[in-house]
Amino acid sequence: MAKTMRLDKLLAHVGIGTRSEVKKYIRHGWVEVDGAKAKSASVHINPETQVVLYKGEPVIYKAHVYFMMNKPQGVVSATEDRREQTVVDLLEEEDQVYDVFPVGRLDKDTEGLLLLSNHGGLAHGLLSPKRHVAKTYEATVDGPVNGKDIEAFKAGVVLEDGYVTMPAELEILSSGDHKSETRLTIYEGKFHQxxxxxxxxxxxxxxxKRISMGPLKLDPDLMPGEYRALTEEEAQALLAQAGVGEE
Structure with a gap:
């Protein structure tokens, strides 16, 4: 059964205005529910079965939203920061009202695929250490990379704190004395891993640069700093990967 919610909460959730502003709109007669002018901001409605209009336009309710961003360098993976620009700051105001947060993190100087959502269950499922969700990165490193590095990553390497990583898949795209281009897939998410x-x-x-996370691949049409909503197929694939549903 779908959940009911207060009318003012629904309108605030979709960005119509603050709760106090919404009350004014209702008094002005700008809000209708099932063809009748709303009389109270506190009335409970079912947003999935009842028709709500604001100034004659239908109010579309979305409990959960999912955005794919090509995170640029120089932006932090956080909802707010007093000193730095955050990935949420890059969203349009109409999308910020959904109170999304980054699912996982990318370092400030790392770019690429970042998922933003307000679905806590999805985030928990994708980030759970038990699920070993694959994350693939393109990494440029100083100096040559060779088959010994591939074998070492495949076996798991020892980090400076003694932690032994899970086996990872390293692909050498090009190798030179001063620079190498690689693609690395890991199945965990340790700090700066x-x-x-x-x-x-x-x-x-x-x-x-991160190029994929689970079944989700970075859209090549997204320039750094740009984002888009996931398609229904992309969202369902992520939910399946996380082992959760829409509810």
Missing amino acids: VKRMFESRGRIVVFL
């Missing part, structure tokens, strides 16, 4: 894994092999990551 990709950088620390390469450091264990004597290499420094000079550029890092």
Whole structure:
């Protein structure tokens, strides 16, 4: 059974206005429920079965939203920060009203795929250490990379604090004396893990970009700083990966 909610909460949730502003709109007669002008902001409605209009336009309720962002460098993966620009700051106001948060983190100097949502169950499922969700990165490192690095990553490397990583898949795209291009897939999410894994092999990551997370792949049409809503197929695939539903 669908949940009911207060009319003012619904209108605030979709960005019509604050709760105090919504009360004024109702008094002005701008809000209708099932063809009748609303009389109270506190009335409970079922947003899935009842028709709500604001100034004659239907109010579309979405309990959960999912956005794919190509995170740019220089922006922090947080909902708010007093000193730095956050990924949420990059969202349009109409999308910020859904109170989304980044699912997982990318370092400030790392770019690429970042999922933002207000679905706590999805975030918990995708980030759970028990699920081993694959995350693939493109990493540019200083110096050469070779087959010994591939084998080391496949076996699991020892980080500077003694932690032994899970087996990871390293692909060498190009290798040179001064720079190498690689693609690395890991199945866990330790702090600065990709950088620390390469450091264990004597290499420094000079550029890092995440290109996939579970079944979700970065849309090549998204420029750094741009984002879009997930398609229904993408959202359902992520929910399945996380082992949760829409409710």
